[in-house]
Amino acid sequence: MEENTLFSESTEEERPYIIGELNRMIFHKESEHFSIASINVTDTNEDFSEKSLVIKGYFPPLEEGESYVFHGEFQEHKKFGRQYQVDFYKRVMPETKDGLIVYLASDLFHGIGQKTAERIVDELGEQAISMILQNPDVLDRVPKLAKEKKKQLHEALKEHQGFEHVMIHLNQYGFGLKMSQKIYEAFKDQTLSIIEEDPYQLVFEVEGFGFHRADEIAKMQELPDDHPTRVRAACLYIMQQSLSSGHVYLPTELCLSQVENLLNNGNMNAVTFEQLSDQIIHLAENRYVFIEEDHVYLPSLFHAENGLCHQLERITEESLDIEHTQADLMKIIGDVEEKEAMSYGEDQFQAIEKALHSKAMILTGGPGTGKTTVIKGIIQSYSKLNDVSIDPGDYGSGDPFPFILTAPTGRAAKRMTESTGLPARTIHRLLGWDGHNSFEKNQDNQLEGNVLIIDEFSMVDIWLANQLFRAIPSGMQVLIVGDEDQLPSVGPGQVLADLLRSEYIPSIQLTEVYRQKEGSKIIQLAHEIKNDQCTSKSLEKDHDFNFIPAGEHQIKELVTNIVKKAIDKGIELREVQVLAPMYRSETGIHKLNEEIQQVVNPKSKQKRDLTFKEVTYRKGDKVIQLVNQPEDGVYNGDIGEIAAIFRAEENVDQVEQVVVEYDSKEVVYPKKDLNNIMHAYCTSIHKSQGSEFSIVILPIVRGYRRMLRKNLIYTAITRSKQSLIICGDQQAFLEGIQTRDTNLRYTGLAEKLQENRIPAVEEEEEEEGLSPYDFM
Numbered sequence: 001m002e003e004n005t006l007f008s009e010s011t012e013e014e015r016p017y018i019i020g021e022l023n024r025m026i027f028h029k030e031s032e033h034f035s036i037a038s039i040n041v042t043d044t045n046e047d048f049s050e051k052s053l054v055i056k057g058y059f060p061p062l063e064e065g066e067s068y069v070f071h072g073e074f075q076e077h078k079k080f081g082r083q084y085q086v087d088f089y090k091r092v093m094p095e096t097k098d099g100l101i102v103y104l105a106s107d108l109f110h111g112i113g114q115k116t117a118e119r120i121v122d123e124l125g126e127q128a129i130s131m132i133l134q135n136p137d138v139l140d141r142v143p144k145l146a147k148e149k150k151k152q153l154h155e156a157l158k159e160h161q162g163f164e165h166v167m168i169h170l171n172q173y174g175f176g177l178k179m180s181q182k183i184y185e186a187f188k189d190q191t192l193s194i195i196e197e198d199p200y201q202l203v204f205e206v207e208g209f210g211f212h213r214a215d216e217i218a219k220m221q222e223l224p225d226d227h228p229t230r231v232r233a234a235c236l237y238i239m240q241q242s243l244s245s246g247h248v249y250l251p252t253e254l255c256l257s258q259v260e261n262l263l264n265n266g267n268m269n270a271v272t273f274e275q276l277s278d279q280i281i282h283l284a285e286n287r288y289v290f291i292e293e294d295h296v297y298l299p300s301l302f303h304a305e306n307g308l309c310h311q312l313e314r315i316t317e318e319s320l321d322i323e324h325t326q327a328d329l330m331k332i333i334g335d336v337e338e339k340e341a342m343s344y345g346e347d348q349f350q351a352i353e354k355a356l357h358s359k360a361m362i363l364t365g366g367p368g369t370g371k372t373t374v375i376k377g378i379i380q381s382y383s384k385l386n387d388v389s390i391d392p393g394d395y396g397s398g399d400p401f402p403f404i405l406t407a408p409t410g411r412a413a414k415r416m417t418e419s420t421g422l423p424a425r426t427i428h429r430l431l432g433w434d435g436h437n438s439f440e441k442n443q444d445n446q447l448e449g450n451v452l453i454i455d456e457f458s459m460v461d462i463w464l465a466n467q468l469f470r471a472i473p474s475g476m477q478v479l480i481v482g483d484e485d486q487l488p489s490v491g492p493g494q495v496l497a498d499l500l501r502s503e504y505i506p507s508i509q510l511t512e513v514y515r516q517k518e519g520s521k522i523i524q525l526a527h528e529i530k531n532d533q534c535t536s537k538s539l540e541k542d543h544d545f546n547f548i549p550a551g552e553h554q555i556k557e558l559v560t561n562i563v564k565k566a567i568d569k570g571i572e573l574r575e576v577q578v579l580a581p582m583y584r585s586e587t588g589i590h591k592l593n594e595e596i597q598q599v600v601n602p603k604s605k606q607k608r609d610l611t612f613k614e615v616t617y618r619k620g621d622k623v624i625q626l627v628n629q630p631e632d633g634v635y636n637g638d639i640g641e642i643a644a645i646f647r648a649e650e651n652v653d654q655v656e657q658v659v660v661e662y663d664s665k666e667v668v669y670p671k672k673d674l675n676n677i678m679h680a681y682c683t684s685i686h687k688s689q690g691s692e693f694s695i696v697i698l699p700i701v702r703g704y705r706r707m708l709r710k711n712l713i714y715t716a717i718t719r720s721k722q723s724l725i726i727c728g729d730q731q732a733f734l735e736g737i738q739t740r741d742t743n744l745r746y747t748g749l750a751e752k753l754q755e756n757r758i759p760a761v762e763e764e765e766e767e768e769g770l771s772p773y774d775f776m
């Protein structure tokens with residue numbers, strides 16, 4: 001929430017101020033309304049005697065010749081000296097009638113001369129400007145003022161004064177400049193009347209404005225608890241909240257009862273059930289939600305779910321031209337086996353055969369069951385059957401490579417490239433995501449190629465699945481690969497599980513474990529967990545596995561020692577990964593990161609560091625990217641290392657910076673963007689999805705109990721390639737793997753596909769669904 005800065009404790013007069021006129025604008029960023037300007041100081045009560053000053057903050061470009069009063073605080077900039085960080089400003093208005101007449105007769109207001117200005121001030125007095133801004137009809141009282149001139153004057157005043165006038169009021173509600181800008185952008189000159197009459201509209205129109213904040217303002221205005229927009233805003237809020245639990249819709253009854261609880265908090269009869277139903281219908285009529293049978297959807301999810309059904313139908317409807325005989329196929333697979341010096345297992349053979357004969361197929365299986373082996377087999381067999389080259393070098397720029405390999409994360413795409421020797425990209429990059437809500441590849445500009453292979457599909461949410469499938473041309477063959485026992489996607493939906501359950505497209509499940517034959521205890525343990533066969537005997541030490549019993553108080557030290565030992569043995573820091581299920585606790589991710597950093601990358605005179613929000617980042621630190629940042633080519637979950645830290649005076653942008661080196665690129669983070677990364681000595685199990693590490697260290701303690709689930713632990717242990725060290729409480733581990741994920745997700749995909757209830761999708765609706773990350 002925006003901080004309150006003004007009027008709370010001191011009056012405007014008592015506050016330190018700087019009054020000045022624009023000297024020159026140094027910088028203005030339109031999208032953020034952020035400005036830096038040099039001003040000539042005409043008056044101040046601050047201890048400042050120089051004539052000019054650089055000011056910065058969230059204000060629009062200042063106008064020449066106008067005088068402004070600024071409140072804020074001085075900051076010392078190493079190179080540029082003292083600067084003023086503005087947190088409130090307003091134009092200095094003429095205080096006398098004469099001054100006001102000069103102002104209104106100035107060039108700022110076309111068509112208003114000296115005489116007219118005098119008449120306005122005579123009639124309306126010293127408060128003329130705020131009176132006109134609040135209600136332009138007051139100008140009717142001014143004699144001999146043409147209708148057109150009234151309109152022009154009001155427009156010009158709004159333009160010059162509008163934001164400042166509104167901002168002063170918004171500040172009284174505790175909004176800082178930045179939030180005020182956002183609110184003003186949304187409502188312009190209607191802002192104040194909306195805030196006063198119906199603050200709940202802000203929940204609908206201003207990004208980041210929550211229901212509870214609107215409720216606080218409404219209380220100040222003494223709006224009734226059953227105000228219709230309040231009910232609607234609460235409903236939207238509940239729907240948006242449901243996204244964090246992965247739901248695609250909420251059953252109407254559940255939605256209504258949650259809204260009722262929210263609205264009637266402490267006042268049991270504030271809103272009746274009838275009022276609730278009326279408002280939800282109103283929301284549906286205005287397309288803020290969609291109601292389908294007894295399910296309530298947010299628009300983007302409604303369109304994504306229906307869109308995906310529609311795309312699947314379109315893709316599977318097209319028949320495949322198969323020109324080869326069964327004998328051709330047998331021979332070709334046999335040739336591939338010979339080349340690879342191996343023989344496919346029965347289910348693997350069947351998977352290759354079925355994939356080659358299907359428009360779309362799902363391949364599932366736990367670790368080491370040969371999913372990658374089958375993918376390679378499919379690519380090679382397809383290439384031989386259709387006489388197409390697997391060498392990307394054989395294809396020119398206008399000649400698309402027939403195989404498109406993709407995965408939801410950068411690490412998973414990289415692994416795909418390593419295991420197949422073919423180029424693979426993240427789904428976002430494949431679709432040309434612009435970082436906001438548009439994809440270069442879509443139904444009008446589809447992907448080019450013959451076969452699309454998507455790995456780690458369990459991580460794909462309903463939004464992304466819809467975007468991806470829109471871009472698949474009807475003639476393309478699609479292979480979906482994933483492990484259904486992994487955690488579901490972070491975003492809403494459970495697309496892989498729903499597709500499997502619906503049986504809408506064929507699937508093959510690989511069950512035989514091949515890597516186990518090479519003696520991997522990790523893989524054996526994964527399958528025992530998967531098949532509910534894991535006992536305390538399964539946790540006995542082996543060459544690649546160890547369960548070290550430890551009490552909760554010993555965990556930090558134990559985990560840190562193991563990491564240190566691994567690094568001392570020469571294992572790269574990025575190949576040693578501690579995974580934990582929760583952030584905040586004595587043994588949570590934050591505390592573990594702090595502890596490990598102190599040992600692995602301690603404070604040193606030779607290493608620069610920088611503290612941001614109580615976390616110290618140091619050169620050499622392992623960090624993880626927390627959001628998608630396509631403009632810099634880094635995505636949520638990418639892991640890198642701090643390569644350099646720059647002081648403000650050392651770079652042209654004049655801000656402190658952290659440079660992080662990712663696999664093949666460097667990304668520069670100005671200090672204010674450090675929210676986008678965090679330390680990654682220990683990361684969450686959710687964030688590790690799609691990645692693998694040589695050594696995984698997994699603390700399991702009683703304190704994690706409410707998080708411990710079979711699919712979470714399974715996901716964690718299947719991240720390790722060479723060694724898995726679990727430390728903590730065996731009993732908590734065994735109980736965890738017996739606990740099912742009870743977080744049921746409300747999704748309609750499986751039923752719609754199963755019952756062949758594929759809704760017709762209008763073009764316009766598809767467009768509306770285009771904002772996949774609206775609520776993320």
Ligand SMILES: Nc1ncnc2c1ncn2[C@@H]1O[C@H](COP(=O)(O)OP(=O)(O)OP(=O)(O)O)[C@@H](O)[C@H]1O
Nearest residue numbers: 342343344345366367368369370371372373514515
């Ligand atoms: N039919 C087979 N005969 C012999 N070895 C096999 C066979 N299938 C797979 N393997 C071997 O088993 C190991 C695991 O196979 P693969 O990497 O394809 O499995 P995966 O399901 O992709 O595993 P993960 O999900 O862990 O990456 C590999 O070393 C592979 O060479």
